[in-house]
Amino acid sequence: MNREQISAIAHTGHPIKAPLDDESVRLLLERGIPRDDARVLDLGCGGGEWLLRALTTYPRLRAEGVDVSELALEQAGEAASGRGVRERLTLHHQEAAEFVSPHSFDLVLSVGAAHAFGGLLPTLAAAREHLAPGGRVLIGDGFWESEPTPEAVEMLGDFADLATTVDRVTADGWTPVHGHVSTRRELDDYEWACWGSLASWALDHPTDPDSTEALTTAATRRAEWLHSYRSSWGFVSLVLRRTSD
Numbered sequence: 749m750n751r752e753q754i755s756a757i758a759h760t761g762h763p764i765k766a767p768l769d770d771e772s773v774r775l776l777l778e779r780g781i782p783r784d785d786a787r788v789l790d791l792g793c794g795g796g797e798w799l800l801r802a803l804t805t806y807p808r809l810r811a812e813g814v815d816v817s818e819l820a821l822e823q824a825g826e827a828a829s830g831r832g833v834r835e836r837l838t839l840h841h842q843e844a845a846e847f848v849s850p851h852s853f854d855l856v857l858s859v860g861a862a863h864a865f866g867g868l869l870p871t872l873a874a875a876r877e878h879l880a881p882g883g884r885v886l887i888g889d890g891f892w893e894s895e896p897t898p899e900a901v902e903m904l905g906d907f908a909d910l911a912t913t914v915d916r917v918t919a920d921g922w923t924p925v926h927g928h929v930s931t932r933r934e935l936d937d938y939e940w941a942c943w944g945s946l947a948s949w950a951l952d953h954p955t956d957p958d959s960t961e962a963l964t965t966a967a968t969r970r971a972e973w974l975h976s977y978r979s980s981w982g983f984v985s986l987v988l989r990r991t992s993d
């Protein structure tokens with residue numbers, strides 16, 4: 749089983765691939781989408797769930813998603829057809845950092861994909877390149893709630909604390925106009941959903957050649973979460989506007 753297949757099964761019960769519940773996603777989109785006919789871009793869109801929710805809420809909105817995972821994009825396309833919004837969604841199978849577009853966007857999203865650009869500030873720099881005048885960026889990234897163990901840093905990457913994270917963003921010329929810090933419940937629900945879905949799939953398919961590996965992966969990832977980063981890792985989502993241009 750490759751990473752993409754594991755990710756697809758792990759997210760069956762939590763199609764937003766980040767620790768946010770439906771109401772948090774709804775509010776972030778509401779604050780991030782400046783008007784009904786906005787053009788929205790998602791860099792690292794995964795299964796496209798953010799865009800699908802935006803498209804179903806705003807019938808005149810157009811959306812584009814970029815991702816390196818062919819499987820995730822296939823799922824995004826199928827889900828868009830199922831929800832009747834496929835003709836307003838364009839999907840690009842490529843590196844997010846290499847994406848170029850002839851037009852700019854009113855909202856640029858990138859949630860849980862900052863590693864694709866080498867961190868939070870490079871992600872904002874890339875998003876800015878695609879932003880229409882007066883546009884917004886909706887970014888979601890990790891931070892350290894408390895001092896991480898070396899294993900947690902090794903596993904998740906090197907983040908800052910929340911205040912430092914927001915200071916860096918504002919020093920880079922952005923003003924947060926909305927923000928959400930994932931709650932303990934959102935963080936826990938996400939991990940239980942991922943490793944629970946993967947374990948359930950393994951138990952439901954005992955004769956599948958991938959069953960044992962899936963069950964082992966679910967157990968390993970659950971243990972890594974509980975032992976290594978549950979107490980130290982947090983997730984913040986920000987809706988940003990340029991402070992001045």
Ligand SMILES: C[S@@+](CC[C@H](N)C(=O)[O-])C[C@H]1O[C@@H](n2cnc3c(N)ncnc32)[C@H](O)[C@@H]1O
Pocket residue numbers: 763764765766791792793794795796797798814815816817820842843844845858859860861863864865
């Ligand atoms: C944690 S998922 C988040 C997906 C989506 N933003 C969401 O919140 O549901 C990260 C996504 O980034 C994509 N990704 C990773 N590296 C990338 C790259 N270099 N270019 C484009 N996408 C990338 C992965 O394939 C994955 O779909």
